[in-house]
Amino acid sequence: MNRGNRDGFHGDRLFLKKMKEVGFDIVDFGFFRDNVIWIKTLEGKYVLKGFRREETCRKQLKVSKMYKGQKPRIMGTYTVFPNNKRYIQFGEYFWAIMPFYKGDGLHFGNQKDVIAGMDAISRFHSFSKNLPSDVYNSLSSYSLYKKWSERYDAFKYHAKKARWSKEMQPLIPEILMWGKWCLDHFDHSAVESLEQKAHKRREITHGDVAPHNFVLNREKSKEAYLIDFDLFAAVPQAYDWLQYANRILPFWYWSYSKMEEMGNQDYLKWFNKKWFVICLVFPTDLYREWNRALKSGDQEMIEGVEKFTLRDFSHRKKFVDRILNKIY
The missing domain is CATH 3.30.200.20 (Phosphorylase Kinase; domain 1)
Structure with missing residues (x-):
């Protein structure tokens, strides 16, 4: 170090x-x-x-x-x-x-790890509904629509000023369109109702279900658990599943049949909800990583995000196009 x-x-x-x-x-x-x-x-x-x-x-x-x-x-x-x-x-x-908890983070390209992550989130959600009122009330909450609108606006701002490579340039209008389409079709009444019910049930989210926030001691256990309390929030548990979907789908070429194969009931039930499917179109991961890279100006970081975007694009586009055709 x-x-x-x-x-x-x-x-x-x-x-x-x-x-x-x-x-x-x-x-x-x-x-x-x-x-x-x-x-x-x-x-x-x-x-x-x-x-x-x-x-x-x-x-x-x-x-x-x-x-x-x-x-x-x-x-x-x-x-x-x-x-x-x-x-x-x-x-x-x-x-x-x-x-110092012994073990590794998860690898979302490994089916067993993806399943272990889902089980860890399910156990976390199940237990967390028992938190006392004073602990629950001390947590912050947020509006998903507002959070995403700000992320979209930031990307739009950076995208105008960025010097895109010739490979990236033709993709930018579509990446922006996905965000705008999702925000335009955002199901406000379904999400507001979900947020109200979640408040009554005292649901909380972990807020950062990235691979490095899980620990799995492969020698001793098949069960993973979560670390890091930084982004705990008093919002619907569905938001953790939405983020988890967004993080694992790129590793599985945006294949819904793969999700069905690996997913537990807590995860898969959300794919039947129209608001959730609309939200899967929003490229929150691309906006997050590009905003960070373009703001920093770090060339190595920019190249890394570009590599991921190009590799992921055609699979994501097929997945998104299917949703757009279904919803229209």
Whole structure:
């Protein structure tokens, strides 16, 4: 791990001194990100996560507590420092600590991993309906239409200024059309009704069902579980399934029959809902990755997103065209 270029970090010596104060003997440490540190101690391996606001740190610890001790595990949860503190302040952050969970992220091109991910989401949703009111009420919520409108507008803005390659140029109008079509046909009444029912049922979402937010210890278990509380939200569980579909379909050439083969009932039932099918047209992953790449100007990142877009395009187009023909 590169230990250089960390803004606001107070240097190795002070960090080691702080760790000693809380009861750790550090053998080694490194950075995943500025605010995510792994540490190897005589007591074992841990991950420290830093929050700029104390309130955010306390909120995550409160939510984490709800998932502690569940078997099979539903979420990777925080623990305490050796001095029994739940979090400490150091540098610019308030730091919480969790064990370094052994295992790998999922690979969405692997059928067993896709199924393990679905089962993990189902277990998470089932348990999360039991969260106490005060924990549920502390979570933020959002409007899917508003979130996507903003993402579409950002891509439209970046697309105008971008210097597209000759391969990408002819695809941009269609990628924009998909977003506009979805927003124009968005089933507001169905989604608003869904959001109201979800609020009554106290449904929450994980919010980031990316492959790296699952842990699967292949040697010990077939069951995966989720990590990361950052994007928990008080919105319909269907939004996790929508995001999961959007993340796995590119690995399976946008094949619905493949989804039927792998999907559990919690996932597949949404494909019968018109609002959900309309939302599958929205290229949220392309907008997200292109917005990030074009904003940063990082050439390597841009090339990576372009490669994915070109490889994925014809399969996605067939899938989208089928929906457009069906809905019109």
